[in-house]
Each structure stands twice: as structure tokens, then as C-alpha cells.
Amino acid sequence: MQVSYRDKRWEFDRRMPVYRLLEKLSLLPENVLVLRNGQLVTEDQPLQPGDEVKIVAVVSGG
Amino acid sequence: MKCRKCGAPAVINMRHHKLALCAAHYLTWFVQQTERAIHKYRMFTHDERILVAVSGGKDSLALWDVLLRLGYRADGLAIDLGIDDGVYYSEHSLEMTQAFAAQHPETRLHVVSIPARYGESVPEVARRKRRVQRPCSVCGLIKRHEMNRVALEEGYDVLATGHNLDDEAATLFGNVLRWQCTYLRRQAPVLPANDAGLARKVKPFCRSYERETAAYALLRDIAYIYEECPFAVGATSLEHKATLAQLEHDAPGTKLHFYLSFLKARREGLFSAEQQEGTALHPCQKCGQPTIAPDLCAFCRLWGK
Numbered sequence: 543m544q545v546s547y548r549d550k551r552w553e554f555d556r557r558m559p560v561y562r563l564l565e566k567l568s569l570l571p572e573n574v575l576v577l578r579n580g581q582l583v584t585e586d587q588p589l590q591p592g593d594e595v596k597i598v599a600v601v602s603g604g
Numbered sequence: 605m606k607c608r609k610c611g612a613p614a615v616i617n618m619r620h621h622k623l624a625l626c627a628a629h630y631l632t633w634f635v636q637q638t639e640r641a642i643h644k645y646r647m648f649t650h651d652e653r654i655l656v657a658v659s660g661g662k663d664s665l666a667l668w669d670v671l672l673r674l675g676y677r678a679d680g681l682a683i684d685l686g687i688d689d690g691v692y693y694s695e696h697s698l699e700m701t702q703a704f705a706a707q708h709p710e711t712r713l714h715v716v717s718i719p720a721r722y723g724e725s726v727p728e729v730a731r732r733k734r735r736v737q738r739p740c741s742v743c744g745l746i747k748r749h750e751m752n753r754v755a756l757e758e759g760y761d762v763l764a765t766g767h768n769l770d771d772e773a774a775t776l777f778g779n780v781l782r783w784q785c786t787y788l789r790r791q792a793p794v795l796p797a798n799d800a801g802l803a804r805k806v807k808p809f810c811r812s813y814e815r816e817t818a819a820y821a822l823l824r825d826i827a828y829i830y831e832e833c834p835f836a837v838g839a840t841s842l843e844h845k846a847t848l849a850q851l852e853h854d855a856p857g858t859k860l861h862f863y864l865s866f867l868k869a870r871r872e873g874l875f876s877a878e879q880q881e882g883t884a885l886h887p888c889q890k891c892g893q894p895t896i897a898p899d900l901c902a903f904c905r906l907w908g909k
């Protein structure tokens with residue numbers, strides 16, 4: 543699966559739930575929203591090898 | 605995970621509310637939450653005219669969208685800060701705001717350009733006056749002044765900003781770390797208007813998590829500016845947000861309790877002023893806005909020699 547977050551890109555070929563992916567990337571679920579193939583999904587949802595995953599940061603500030 | 609209301613697949617799980625919802629029910633819920641806050645803190649009524657300060661970011665555009673959906677008379681105010689040092693932040697954020705406004709012909713968008721009106725961009729005046737690279741304090745001063753000016757000049761009853769719970773909790777955390785009682789006294793969902801010339805200010809999203817406003821903007825297909833202002837990098841408010849996010853992760857609801865308990869303590873008089881604040885306020889000799897300085901307010905002092 544293709545994963546993007548800000549200007550970073552990763553490729554994973556293993557099936558895993560959203561929360562596992564976030565753990566791997568050291569991201570707190572509270573700080574992001576995850577889109578699987580363009581649809582917002584909860585952290586328990588499975589991600590498959592063909593999926594396009596976009597992680598959206600929700601924190602803004604200054 | 606299933607939507608608590610209809611059993612369809614959920615799009616968001618809010619651990620702090622023990623609530624998972626599908627897209628349709630989330631959008632309804634979020635709008636209701638905002639309306640509840642507006643009523644609870646008596647922010648404004650349907651008869652009043654509201655000026656929403658819009659930066660082109662998710663919070664302010666989501667706020668404008670929610671207010672319009674609730675049938676409020678809400679117009680927008682965009683301030684072009686002239687922050688275009690290579691990244692076109694101001695230009696891009698104005699584009700987002702104008703695109704949103706174009707889709708809502710029932711509203712008006714006021715645009716104030718700081719460089720065009722005052723001859724210098726925010727980073728320029730910060731470098732000249734304060735000799736600092738990070739213009740945030742000057743920027744905040746300019747934004748507050750201009751928001752108040754436009755609200756008063758155009759006859760709006762109230763000024764609304766998109767500050768969310770995470771913003772409020774981070775500000776509170778910073779103020780508590782240094783026990784800045786003057787700031788703590790002034791931090792509230794509603795700051796009433798005063799005779800000295802300050803418009804009423806409200807924060808309808810003060811109980812909404814940042815993640816919730818972002819989810820709302822995404823699900824409503826609102827195009828917002830995703831990049832940060834280049835000067836936000838390393839801001840203490842972001843560090844405080846990171847600290848609070850960890851606490852929230854370990855104990856969901858921490859941020860909400862932190863903020864709401866503060867409001868309660870405040871209501872009970874914890875930060876009540878020894879002597880009434882505001883007594884020393886009088887109009888600035890140049891712009892007429894309230895100030896505690898003897899002649900010119902801090903804003904007007906920025907532009908003189």
C-alpha cells in the first residue's frame with residue numbers, strides 16, 4: 543500500500559489495521575485522520591496491500 | 605467500528621466522547637455541538653450580524669460553513685498579512701478563503717491587505733520595530749486591531765474566530781506554566797464588548813477538538829490551506845499541543861476537562877481581578893481603539909518612525 547503523510551511517502555506490502563500503521567510511523571491517532579482510498583476510516587479498519595492511504599495531520603498552530 | 609446512531613461503518617471514533625459516527629451522523633452531530641456551545645455561552649442570536657475571521661485554514665472555514673448552515677448572518681474577514689517569503693502563505697490562504705466565499709453568494713467577504721493599507725507586510729514591520737525574526741506577537745497585535753476595526757466600522761455585533769479546544773487548551777497550558785493571571789482572566793469563550801470600543805469576541809469551536817474540525821472540513825469537502833505559516837515552525841503553542849496530545853492519548857478527555865475545569869474555576873472567581881481591569885482604557889489618539897497607553901495604542905506605534 544502507498545502511504546502519504548505531509549511530504550513523506552512510504553510503501554508497505556503487509557496487511558495491517560490503521561492503528562498499527564500509525565504506531566509504525568510513531569503518530570498518535572489523536573493528531574491525524576486517515577483516508578483509505580479517499581474515505582475517512584476509523585483506527586480499527588484493515589489496510590490492504592493495494593490501498594492508497596493518506597494521513598492528514600490535524601494540528602495547526604502558531 | 606459502527607456508527608452509534610445507525611450501525612453503518614463509522615468514519616470517526618472520538619475516544620473522549622466514547623462515540624463513533626458515520627459521515628452523515630457526524631456532520632449533524634458536529635453542527636449541533638457548535639450550536640450548543642453558541643447557546644450555552646450566549647455568543648450571539650440569529651438577529652445579530654457576525655464577522656468571522658477567516659485564515660483559509662480548516663477551523664475558520666469550517667466555522668463559517670457551520671454558521672451559514674445554522675442560518676446565522678455571518679460574513680467573512682480575511683487579512684492579508686503579506687507573509688509570502690518564498691512560500692506564498694498569505695496569497696494561498698486568501699485564495700482558499702475567496703474560493704469558499706465564491707461558493708456562498710449569500711455572504712460577504714471583507715479583505716484587508718496589511719501591506720497595501722499600511723505600507724509594510726507583517727514580517728517587515730516586525731523586523732523594523734522589534735528586530736525579531738518571528739513576527740508572531742506583532743502579527744497577533746495587527747490581527748486583533750484590524751478585526752476589531754472592521755467589526756466596528758462595518759457595524760457587526762460580534763467577531764467570531766475559529767479557535768478550537770486544542771488551541772484553547774494549549775494557550776491555557778502556556779499561561780498556567782507561567783501563571784499569567786492577566787491572560788488567564790481574559791481567556792474565555794466570550795469576551796463581551798466594552799464601551800471603550802472593543803467588539804464582542806466569541807469562539808464557537810472552543811469545545812471542539814481540532815481533529816473534529818478537521819474531520820468536518822474533510823467530510824464537507826471544504827478546500828483549506830494545509831500548509832502552515834512558515835513562522836509557525838517551532839512555536840511554543842505547537843510544543844504545548846504535542847505535550848497535551850500525549851496526555852490525551854494516555855487519558856482521553858484530558859484536554860476537554862483541563863479547559864472546562866478552568867472555565868468553572870474562572871466562573872467561581874479564581875482569577876477575578878483585584879482591581880477592575882479596563883478602568884484605565886481610553887481611546888487611542890490616532891485610531892480611537894481602546895488602549896492603556898497614554899497617547900497612541902501599540903498598533904499605531906508600530907507604524908510611526
Ligand code: SF4
Pocket residue numbers: 603604687739740741743744833834835836
Ligand atoms: S504563525 Fe505567527 S506570523 Fe504566522 S500567521 Fe500565526 S501569528 Fe502570524
Ligand SMILES: [Zn+2]
Pocket residue numbers: 607608609610611612625626627628629
Ligand atoms: Zn450513522
